[in-house]
Amino acid sequence: MELFTALIVIGGMGLVFGGLLAVAAKHFAVEEDxxxxxxxxxxxxxxxxxxxxxxxxxxxxxxxxxxxxxxxxxxxxxxxxxxxxxxxGIDSVGSEVKKVAEISCLGSRDVAPDKFEYHGVRDCNAALAFSGGFKACKYGCLGLGTCAESCPFDALHMGDNGLPIVDRERCTACGICVKACPRDLIRIADADRTCKYVPCNSKDKGKVVREVCEVGCTGCKACVKACPQDAIVVEDSLAVIDSSKCDNCGECVDACRRSIIKDAAKVHHA
Amino acid sequence: MELNLAAIIFVAILANNIVLNQFLGVCPYLGVSKRIETSLGMGMAVVFVMTLATIVSWVIFNFILIPLDLVYLRTIAFILVIASLVQLVEIVLKKNNPTLFKALGIYLPLITTNCAILGVALLNIQMGHNIIQTVVYAIAAAIGFTMALVIMAGIRERLELVNMSGLLQGAAVTLVTAGILSLSFMGFAGIMTL
Structure with missing residues (x-):
């Protein structure tokens, strides 16, 4: 007899709750688009x-x-x-141009030395918080891979020279690495633009740049004089090439005393 | 009576904290304690569900199981009650209070089969509480759970910034922390018992 009461009570409770849930699911159903x-x-x-x-x-x-x-x-x-x-059901919008991340620093470990040895957390933000970063250049890539870690598409990797490499196929130009880089070295650029650019971010005076990096822009203005299109300006000791004026002639590449002017969106790319 | 309720609150939150002293609900304690924000959300959801579930289980126990002499079925009956109740709450919340659902919704399924909820419902019966004591005990136990979760989340947020050996990282250091935290709460254990 007790067996039956147990069965009926538990079974009954199950039925009641089940029924209640079924009713509730119907009654309180939320219409989702x-x-x-x-x-x-x-x-x-x-x-x-x-x-x-x-x-x-x-x-x-x-x-x-x-x-x-x-x-x-x-x-x-x-x-x-x-x-x-x-x-x-709306008309198509949006642009067709493929964009990729572009890194504006050439200062790998062998050409841009450190000012002290850093053994802290392997993260650029942490390294930067300690005495302004271990790299002698105040503007250069620290190379600890905070950008590579932030990339949700696995499109950024740290090369053996300590600089990030962009995988052009995988990069979707989402801009997360741009935000991740504490030195603002990454920007989003058209993948197929044909012009030159200066992969340097150093706003230091030429003398300082020469001391801390072999491939930094000193702002010597040799390229400015060489450019037939007047596409280059030097601001804060850093040459900037206007991509809308540049016709990719290559005069500046030959003129540059440190040979650091490169084809745009090709450097650091794999 | 008032003293008794105060004692229930003190014991449920500090001296017999369900997570740190009774080791119930350790799964969400370790799983949802990465950010203070999420642990607070989980805590609020637990307060809500634990109070409801304990009251309903108390009613079922006293008005169905005792008269029918089926006290030995309490565990299975409570599981049934809690699982259905949480589902019901989820459905009703989704319809009637989308804002609250957004805040608590993701934690509700986690609570459905949570041993802390069942444990409090069962302990509550074991202690022979009346309905007022039941409500107070359930809320206090849930607050104790939330407190443990938030303390843990605070510690873990700081631990993430620490440079530690790979051997300790992740689950290992979390479990060590949980152990030390639990030990420190053992200090309350002798002060008062129910």
Whole structure:
């Protein structure tokens, strides 16, 4: 008899709770926009946050809620933007130009020496907090790979010379490494632009640059004089090439006394 | 009566903290204690669910199991109650209070089969509390859980910045920390018992 009471009580409780849950699931059902899931499936799913929202699902919700632009997914690029537009039933937007990360420092370990030995946490931010960084150059790449670690697409690796290498195929120009680099050495640039650029970020005077780095821009202005297009200006002892004026003639490359002017978006790239 | 309630609160939060002294709910204690923010969210969800679950289990125990002489079925009955209750809460919250659901929603499934909830419901019966004592005990135990979680999260946030050997990193140092924290709370153990 006791066996039956036990069975009935527990079974009954199970039935009651099950029924209650079933009723609740029906009664309190929340209608979700099916487009959110469709769009989320289209997205790369790296949850990189380059769109400004926490994760792909959140971006999808905001696109459906018309709070985000369909072209907001930077890693997705043109293709995914088109697919999202199709789901949303709107005209296609967004640019087609492929972009990649570009690093503006050539100061590898052998050409840009350290001012002291650093044995702390292997992180650029931590190293920078200690006496302004161990590198003699105040502007150069510390080479501890904070950018490479931040990359959600595994597109940045640290080379043997202590400088990061960008994997052009994998890089989606999401811009996370740009934010990760405490010395602001990374920028997003058009992948296929044909012009020259100066991979240096040193705003030190020429004399200081010569002391701390073999491949730093001293701001000598030899390139400025050589450039037939007047595309180069020197600001804060650092030559900057205007990519809209540069016709890639190469005069500056020959003129540069330290041979540091390179083809844009090719240096540090694999 | 008031003294009794105060004693319940003191014992449930400090002297017999469910995580640090009774080792219940160690899974979320180690799993959700990486950031203070998430541990607070989890803690709030536990306060909410633990209070509800303990009250409902108390009612079921006193009005169904005792009259029918089925006290030995309490564990299985409570599991049933808690699992359904959490699911129900999740469904209702999602519909009626999306803001609260966003804050607590991700933690609710974690709580469904949490031994801390079941443990408090069972301990509460074992201690023979009445309904007022039950409510106070459940809330206090949940606050104790939240406190343990937040302390742990605070320590772990600082530990992340420490340069330590690879041997200790991750789970190892977390468990060592949990042990030391638990030891330090043992100091409260002799002060008062229920």
């Amino acid at each position: 099916a487009r959110v899931e469709t769009i989320c499936d289209l997205l790369p799913g790296a949850n990189c946050g380059a769109c400004g929202f926490p994760g792909c699902i959140s971006f999808a919700e905001n696109v459906v809620g018309l709070k985000a632009d369909a072209s907001g997914c930077i890693p997705g690029g043109k293709d995914i933007c088109d697919s999202i537009c199709k789901v949303m």
